[in-house]
Amino acid sequence: MKVHIVGGGIIGLATAYFLHQQGAEVSVVERGMLDDNCSFGNAGLVAPSHFVPLASPGVISKGLRWMLSAKSPFYIHPRLDFDLIRWLWLFFRSSRSPRVSEAMPVLRDFNLLSKALYAEWAQLPSMDFGFEANGLLMVYHTPKGEATEIALADTAAQLGLQVEQWDRARTESHSGPLGEKVRGSIYYADDAHLYPSQLMRQLKNYLAQQGVHFELGTCVQELVVRNGRVTHLQTDKDQPIEVEEVVIAAGAWSSQLLRPLGLCMPMQGAKGYSVTLKQPTQRPKLPLILTEAKVAITPMGQDLRIGGTLELAGFDDSINYPRVEGIMASIRPYLPQLPLPQQGKDPIWRGFRPCTPDGLPYIGRLEAVPNLTVAAGHAMVGLSLGAATGKLVSQLLARQRPDIPLELFRPERFG
Numbered sequence: 501m502k503v504h505i506v507g508g509g510i511i512g513l514a515t516a517y518f519l520h521q522q523g524a525e526v527s528v529v530e531r532g533m534l535d536d537n538c539s540f541g542n543a544g545l546v547a548p549s550h551f552v553p554l555a556s557p558g559v560i561s562k563g564l565r566w567m568l569s570a571k572s573p574f575y576i577h578p579r580l581d582f583d584l585i586r587w588l589w590l591f592f593r594s595s596r597s598p599r600v601s602e603a604m605p606v607l608r609d610f611n612l613l614s615k616a617l618y619a620e621w622a623q624l625p626s627m628d629f630g631f632e633a634n635g636l637l638m639v640y641h642t643p644k645g646e647a648t649e650i651a652l653a654d655t656a657a658q659l660g661l662q663v664e665q666w667d668r669a670r671t672e673s674h675s676g677p678l679g680e681k682v683r684g685s686i687y688y689a690d691d692a693h694l695y696p697s698q699l700m701r702q703l704k705n706y707l708a709q710q711g712v713h714f715e716l717g718t719c720v721q722e723l724v725v726r727n728g729r730v731t732h733l734q735t736d737k738d739q740p741i742e743v744e745e746v747v748i749a750a751g752a753w754s755s756q757l758l759r760p761l762g763l764c765m766p767m768q769g770a771k772g773y774s775v776t777l778k779q780p781t782q783r784p785k786l787p788l789i790l791t792e793a794k795v796a797i798t799p800m801g802q803d804l805r806i807g808g809t810l811e812l813a814g815f816d817d818s819i820n821y822p823r824v825e826g827i828m829a830s831i832r833p834y835l836p837q838l839p840l841p842q843q844g845k846d847p848i849w850r851g852f853r854p855c856t857p858d859g860l861p862y863i864g865r866l867e868a869v870p871n872l873t874v875a876a877g878h879a880m881v882g883l884s885l886g887a888a889t890g891k892l893v894s895q896l897l898a899r900q901r902p903d904i905p906l907e908l909f910r911p912e913r914f915g
């Protein structure tokens with residue numbers, strides 16, 4: 501079987517890995533040079549603790565309140581854009597759907613499968629991407645934040661995840677000096693983390709050595725369909741690429757490629773920022789999520805990455821400095837002594853999370869075009885679910901029963 505994968509983010513590369521293992525002839529068609537995309541600069545969390553889909557009750561009201569602040573962790577750029585308005589409506593509807601609870605055990609298993617696969621990759625020769633499976637702390641400093649996190653931890657425990665409530669002193673022994681208002685944290689023992697840019701570079705090199713073909717600097721402009729099958733990829737190069745099976749793993753841009761085929765998979769790119777401090781003098785021992793601020797702080801090798809914000813502002817890739825300042829300022833009440841990035845010295849990275857309206861990815865073969873499979877829309881958890889997504893897609897293409905049930909992720913669920 502010959503498979504062309506459009507997009508070389510973690511989803512595309514993980515899919516290439518497992519398809520190649522199955523004996524498929526695999527090509528990755530990528531418009532960039534595979535030196536940056538959303539999968540490089542993220543917070544590196546492989547997080548079974550993230551079992552609640554983004555579209556969950558409470559997110560909307562919180563989001564609307566945050567929108568009024570220039571430095572808040574969530575922002576929607578107000579504009580008359582029909583796609584955005586429809587996406588927001590579907591998001592609102594999904595956040596009240598019983599599917600939120602239905603999705604939780606599935607996302608738990610999906611994350612745990614991925615974590616096990618990353619642990620296997622970490623054992624491969626020439627792969628050393630800072631994988632550490634020693635848990636994560638959700639830190640809070642308000643009574644409301646504490647109550648919310650305890651309620652979430654109760655649900656996690658019911659789902660069989662290992663959680664512990666840590667008091668301030670125990671939290672401090674793993675985080676470094678805490679601000680006086682910090683009350684404690686929830687420890688999620690099943691979580692892991694890694695250094696995403698190292699993973700991406702090493703995985704690309706490993707795949708190339710194994711014989712996976714890369715067409716870099718090649719932008720797919722159109723999927724040419726004849727008699728209900730994709731026959732060619734029209735690119736910005738002269739010659740169209742003839743195809744047998746195609747996987748769309750083009751992150752936040754996936755729905756743009758599918759729309760001309762009459763396929764409706766609503767998607768918004770949600771911009772986020774990160775800054776990586778090289779060998780800072782102080783680093784927490786475990787990844788931290790500062791829960792009220794929605795900021796992730798992850799030790800990566802000798803470095804430290806700080807990431808946050810979710811901006812729905814189209815594909816404008818400029819850096820909104822007040823919002824980056826907002827991330828940094830929001831750290832101080834938790835970690836007053838943590839070295840923070842210096843403006844102008846530490847580069848600010850940004851990437852677009854591929855967000856579906858129900859917070860669940862699109863994974864599946866298309867009913868309308870049977871040689872076309874979609875694997876996109878993993879929002880905040882694309883790295884976490886990445887390795888497992890690759891495995892599931894390879895199982896779909898081999899017509900095997902997938903390790904995780906995929907009904908909730910049906911690409912054509914929005915009509």
Ligand SMILES: Cc1cc2nc3c(=O)[nH]c(=O)nc-3n(C[C@H](O)[C@H](O)[C@H](O)COP(=O)(O)OP(=O)(O)OC[C@H]3O[C@@H](n4cnc5c(N)ncnc54)[C@H](O)[C@@H]3O)c2cc1C
Nearest residue numbers: 507509511531539542543544545720751772881882883884
């Ligand atoms: C600040 C921040 C922190 C995050 N932290 C975490 C975290 O801790 N854990 C986690 O699990 N997730 C995290 N995420 C989310 C995660 O990074 C994404 O979900 C994930 O990287 C998406 O991977 P992807 O392969 O779908 O897309 P991408 O990595 O965006 O890759 C898509 C690729 O497709 C290519 N492409 C697009 N269109 C075309 C075309 N027409 N032709 C050819 N190529 C094309 C693009 O160039 C790109 O290389 C974070 C995101 C952000 C922004």
